[in-house]
Amino acid sequence: MAKLDLVMFEEEYKLLQEIIGRLQKDAQAKVVFLVDKNGQQIAASGDLKSIDATSLASLTAGNVAATDGLAKLIGEKEFSLLFHEGEKDNLHISIVGKRGILVVLFDQNSSLALVRLRVKKASKELQDIFDQVENRAQTETGVGARFESPFSEITDEDIDKLFGD
Amino acid sequence: MTFINYASREINCKIVYYGPGLCGKTTNIQWIHEQANPEKRGKLVSLATETDRTLFFDFLPLDMGTVKGFKVRFHLYTVPGQVFYDASRKLILRGCDGVIYVADSQRARMEANIESIANLATNLKENGFDIRTIPYVLQLNKRDMPSAATVDEMERLLRFRNEPMIEAVANKGTGVIETLKAAARQILLELQKS
Ligand SMILES: Nc1nc2c(ncn2[C@@H]2O[C@H](COP(=O)(O)OP(=O)(O)OP(=O)(O)O)[C@@H](O)[C@H]2O)c(=O)[nH]1
Ligand SMILES: [Mg+2]
Numbered sequence: 001m002a003k004l005d006l007v008m009f010e011e012e013y014k015l016l017q018e019i020i021g022r023l024q025k026d027a028q029a030k031v032v033f034l035v036d037k038n039g040q041q042i043a044a045s046g047d048l049k050s051i052d053a054t055s056l057a058s059l060t061a062g063n064v065a066a067t068d069g070l071a072k073l074i075g076e077k078e079f080s081l082l083f084h085e086g087e088k089d090n091l092h093i094s095i096v097g098k099r100g101i102l103v104v105l106f107d108q109n110s111s112l113a114l115v116r117l118r119v120k121k122a123s124k125e126l127q128d129i130f131d132q133v134e135n136r137a138q139t140e141t142g143v144g145a146r147f148e149s150p151f152s153e154i155t156d157e158d159i160d161k162l163f164g165d
Numbered sequence: 166m167t168f169i170n171y172a173s174r175e176i177n178c179k180i181v182y183y184g185p186g187l188c189g190k191t192t193n194i195q196w197i198h199e200q201a202n203p204e205k206r207g208k209l210v211s212l213a214t215e216t217d218r219t220l221f222f223d224f225l226p227l228d229m230g231t232v233k234g235f236k237v238r239f240h241l242y243t244v245p246g247q248v249f250y251d252a253s254r255k256l257i258l259r260g261c262d263g264v265i266y267v268a269d270s271q272r273a274r275m276e277a278n279i280e281s282i283a284n285l286a287t288n289l290k291e292n293g294f295d296i297r298t299i300p301y302v303l304q305l306n307k308r309d310m311p312s313a314a315t316v317d318e319m320e321r322l323l324r325f326r327n328e329p330m331i332e333a334v335a336n337k338g339t340g341v342i343e344t345l346k347a348a349a350r351q352i353l354l355e356l357q358k359s
Contacts, residue, residue, distance in 0.1 A: 013172035038260035039224075039240065040168045040177045054207045058224045058240070062212070065256040066221070151356040154232060159350050162229040162237060163342065 007137065012129055013043070019125050021045040023102075027118035028110040030089070033103040034096070034126065035060055042100070051105070060093060060103050083112070092116070096123050097130040175236045178352050180345070181258055183285050184267035185277035186218070186246035189306040192335040193267060194225045194241050197345065200338065201227060219245040222257050232353065239349070246281070255288045263300030263352045264289070265344055267335075268323055270305050270313035278323055300351035303330045304344045309337070 024032040024045040031046035039061030071078050082093040092104040092115050168177040182190040198209045207226035214220050222242050229237040244254040268278045286296040329347040333340030
C-alpha cells in the first residue's frame with residue numbers, strides 16, 4: 001500500500017525544529033528548510049520573511065523529483081546532493097532518508113565546505129527521527145492505533161464550512 | 166500521502182489535475198487563484214513554455230479553514246497534458262491524495278480523453294495507487310463548445326466507477342469550485358477510514 005500517511009507528533013516535531021535551528025546557526029546559513037519529497041514544508045529556521053517558503057518547498061520537491069528521474073535514466077539510484085550557485089546566494093539541497101529534503105540557503109558569510117560539514121552531521125540526526133516516524137507508520141495501522149483519530153466524524157457540514165457556505 | 170502535523174495542527178492534502186493537453190487544467194487552478202481570498206491563497210507557480218503550455222507543473226497552495234480544530238491546506242497541482250511529457254506526469258502524481266480528471270468535451274478530443282485516463286491508471290499504479298479506489302472526480306470541461314459531445318455520451322465513455330461527474334466551463338469559472346469541493350469531500354472522508 002502506497003498511502004502511508006506522514007503523521008508527526010509534537011515531540012518529533014520539536015526535535016526536528018531543534019536540529020534545523022542548530023544547523024542554521026552552525027552553518028551560518030540564511031535559511032534552512034526541511035521539506036518532504038512531496039513538496040510540503042516540515043520545519044524551517046532563519047530569516048523566513050525574506051522568502052516564499054511554500055513555493056520554495058514545492059519547487060525544491062519538483063527539482064529533486066526531476067533529478068531523481070534523470071538519475072534513474074542513467075542507472076543511478078539517486079543524486080544525493082544538488083548545489084546551485086548564484087551571484088550572491090547559493091542553494092545546497094540534499095536528501096535525508098527516504099522522504100526528506102534538506103535545503104540550505106547561504107551567502108558569502110558561509111562556505112560550501114562549512115555547509116557540507118554541518119549538513120552531514122545534521123542529516124544523521126534527522127534520519128534517526130525520520131526512521132522513528134516511518135517505523136511507527138509501518139507497525140501501527142494508521143493513526144487510530146495510537147489514539148482516537150480526530151477525523152472519525154467529519155460531516156458534510158464540516159466540508160461545506162471549508163468552502164465558506 | 167496526507168501530511169498530518171499534530172504539533173502545528175495542520176493537514177496538508179495534495180490534489181492533482183490530470184487530463185489531455187489543452188483540456189483546461191491550468192485554467193481551473195487559475196480561476197481558483199483569482200477567486201480565492203488573497204489572505205488564504207499562496208502564490209500560483211507555473212512552470213510553462215513560452216506558449217503557456219504546462220511544462221512541468223502548476224502549483225497553488227490554498228488555506229481552507231479548519232476541520233475538527235485542524236487547519237486544512239490544499240496543494241493543487243496540474244500535470245502537463247501533452248503526451249510526450251509522461252515522465253513528468255508520473256513524478257507529479259507521487260504522494261497525491263486525490264485526482265481531478267479534466268475531460269475535454271469536444272468530440273474530436275474524445276480519443277485523447279480515453280487515452281489520458283488509461284495513462285493516468287498506469288502512472289497511478291507505478292506510484293502504488295489504484296485508480297479504482299483513490300479519491301477521484303470527473304470534470305466535463307468546455308461544455309460551451311459548439312462541438313461538445315453530449316453528457317450521456319461522455320459518461321458512457323469516461324465514467325467508470327460512479328465517481329462524481331461535474332459539468333464545467335473553466336474559463337468562466339462554471340463548475341470549478343464544485344469540482345474541487347467534490348474532491349475535498351472524498352479526501353476528507355478517506356481520512357476517516359485510516
Ligand atoms: N471555450 C472554452 N475554453 C476553455 C475552457 N477551459 C479552458 N479553455 C481554454 O483552453 C485553452 C487551454 O487551457 P489550459 O488550461 O492551458 O489547458 P491545460 O489542460 O493546462 O493544457 P496543458 O498545460 O498543455 O496540459 C486556453 O486557451 C483556455 O482559455 C472552457 O471551458 N471553454
Ligand atoms: Mg496546463
